[in-house]
Amino acid sequence: MATLVRIAQIETLQGQTTILHDIDWQQFEAILEDLGDNRASRIAYFDGVLEIRMPLPEHERTKVIISNLLVILLEELDWEWESLGSSTFKTKSMKAGIEPDDCFYIKNYVAMIGKKRLDMSIDPSPDIAIEVDLTSNTQISAYEALAVAEIWRYANGKLSIRLLREGKYVESLVSLSFPDFPVIDGISQFLERGAELSISSLRREFRQWVRDRLH
């Protein structure tokens, strides 16, 4: 016997993950439609496993801080960039899909200006994906399949960087996008201070910290 439930009947609690097994590509696409666009959850899909994760509010704040600091760094360097936030990146040929907490295009920013629909068979992958609590193998495998060059990962109070090397992620002390800038050290310091300071103050102080290092 096999009882069937609709996706809409399944609730994922805050800070938890619902895992669905044996989901083929067609079902994955249908489930994405069922879930719709107006949702707080993030999905990861690889090897027939679909994870639906519901972030905690504190997780969202950490993400906002990391993204804001990254944008300030880009502004102070006077570099061009694009962001696609938590868009769904999926590739049918690799049967993989992921929604980062946030993502940035730097090298390929021109290709993404004014994009309305993503097609990973022609569009480039983001240069940096930000993930707060990247923990599951499904998430990591999906990123590998999509060949995202760099992941900034925040977990257990620490920021770390993973770079794609021959199809696998390896931890790195420097960022591929900012090889000459102490990204981990800088952002970690300000994340720690984020426990006492408002995001607006963090932004101001980080901008000054970046300027002191660039000039």
Add this chain to the structure above:
Amino acid sequence: MATLVRIAQIETLQGQTTVLHDIDWQQFEAILEDLGDKRASRIAYFDGVLEIQMPLPEHEADKELIGDLIKMMFAYLLMDYECYGSTTFKKHFKGQSMPAGIEPDNCFYVQNHRLMIGKTRLDLAVDPPPDLAIEVDLTSRTARSAYVALGVPEIWQYADRQLRIFRLQDGDYVESLDSAIFPQCRVTTAINRCLEICRTKGRGAALREFQAWMGQNVPKF
């Protein structure tokens, strides 16, 4: 559009809960069959909401110790009891209270123990609910409502390393320092101390401490 998935496709991670909405009694019974008997998960069902909870293994040891200390009390006081563990208790009377189902982490029959001797099938249409249910970790509103609907008079809830007593009064659970089952002493206070001793000095020390406490503090009838 509505994509359907089989219950067997849904995995609940340790320490987490899968919540399913709009589940009617027939589906609830079918899902119980799908889930089978050999599983670590615990369910709670009320008002069309089905929760499937996967306990954390680190709480299993505490749960076992709580059960063992309760059994020591029964033995010390020469009280008869039956223990039904994590049996599924479910109840659906047409036209009466909302259908409900629950699986406690452990449960005991004291007053009605005689009725439960040698039971192989539970039927809450005729069988009484347990006198005491043990719940480890946070109890959800669905679980509480199910306990109320089933009329379980007393729940001992263990969360954040504290065992607390809740008693059914006028259709809701109210925290209490005293247990109706052991009215002669503050049994959960002693159990909490033994759980702490178990964490630092081990199980043997905890059991000995409890034995000594009973000898000094628990008057026999």
